[in-house]
Every structure is written in C-alpha cells, then in structure tokens.
Amino acid sequence: MKYLILLTVALFISTNFYAQEVAIPQSYSNIEYHNGKLRFYDKSNNTWIDEVTKVPKYTYSKIVKDPIGTETGIRFDFQDTTINGTIYYGLIKTENIEFPQPVFFKRNAKINKGKAKINIIKRLSGKYDFVDWENTGKLILGYRIVDEAGLMIYDGRINLRGKGP
Structure with a gap:
C-alpha cells in the first residue's frame, strides 16, 4: 500500500511537470499562450497568428x-x-x-x-x-x-x- 501511494504521488508530480507552459520573456510582447498554444501578434496586419506544428518530410x-x-x-x-x-x-x-x-x-x-x-x-x-x-x-x-x-x-x-x- 505504501508503494502504491508513492507511485501515485510520483505520477501526479511528473504529469504536472509536462503540463507546464514555457515562460515567455516579457521582451517578447507580441507572443502569448492562447488555449494552450502559442500565438504571435502581427503588427502590420493587426492580427494574431496561431502556432503551426509541421510534421517533417524526412525523419x-x-x-x-x-x-x-x-x-x-x-x-x-x-x-x-x-x-x-x-x-x-x-x-x-x-x-x-x-x-x-x-x-x-x-x-x-x-x-x-x-x-x-x-x-x-x-x-x-x-x-x-x-x-x-x-x-x-x-x-x-x-x-x-x-x-x-x-x-x-x-x-x-x-x-x-x-x-x-
């Protein structure tokens, strides 16, 4: 029972580490997190551009x-x-x-x-x-x-x- 509790606590702590967002330095005022994804503010068009994740053609x-x-x-x-x-x-x-x-x-x-x-x-x-x-x-x-x-x-x-x- 003792090991089960330790395992549960360890899993809980480790999942919290993965869930944390990377801190964006304040000098990047045009980048922010929105709904769990990064987005970039384009001043020339006055619009927000969402982060795009690409799958590499070659691995x-x-x-x-x-x-x-x-x-x-x-x-x-x-x-x-x-x-x-x-x-x-x-x-x-x-x-x-x-x-x-x-x-x-x-x-x-x-x-x-x-x-x-x-x-x-x-x-x-x-x-x-x-x-x-x-x-x-x-x-x-x-x-x-x-x-x-x-x-x-x-x-x-x-x-x-x-x-x-």
Whole structure:
C-alpha cells in the first residue's frame, strides 16, 4: 500500500511537470499562450497568428535504412514511394589519412519511388579502386542522400565485405 501511494504521488508530480507552459520573456510582447498554444501578434496586419506544428518530410527512421547487398553492389529501399532524389557515393580511404572522407564518384544513383541501386563492381573497380577492395574484399562506402529539390538529407557510411558475384 505504501508503494502504491508513492507511485501515485510520483505520477501526479511528473504529469504536472509536462503540463507546464514555457515562460515567455516579457521582451517578447507580441507572443502569448492562447488555449494552450502559442500565438504571435502581427503588427502590420493587426492580427494574431496561431502556432503551426509541421510534421517533417524526412525523419531519421525514414531515411536511415540498412542497404541490401546484391550481386553487383548494394540496393537502398526506403520503404516510402514519396522519396525521390539522388545518392552521391564514393570510396573512403582510411589508411594514413587523418580525417577520412568519401571521394565522391563522378556518377550518382537516382532514388526513384524510394529505391536506388549502386553498382559497385561496374563503377568503383579497376582504375577507380584506390582502396584496393578488389584484392582485400573490404571497403567503406560513403554516401550522401539529396532530395529532388537539392536539399541534403543525410550523409552515411557503410562497411562492406566481399568481392562480388
């Protein structure tokens, strides 16, 4: 019974912390709380504008997905057909480099309806294999996801093993 009372008091106190509104400094005379929401006074139109909460188009869980290995490279599936854009990619050399960064390849992979493919064997082998992944079977691939408007969404790295099919 003692624990039940303590639990009830703790829950009551914690819900009060979440219910408190953030104090607005008095220097912001054109911002106030109204019906639990912030609103802004626009002097030029002599009107109050209510706060608008927007849902982000891209979220970490939506963009950061594990790529899937294929016979010739990797495939991205963002599981969202509204995602379109470009993936820029390149090898990352780590030996004798203080700050390893990707050297982006001259070509890119298009994201179409949430899916993209990178053909590593065709694009990053031969004279473009400066990390010797064809012999070692190991490479680090850096990639950058850019949406269709040119907005950079995410920079990532993938460690890969294998020499192809």
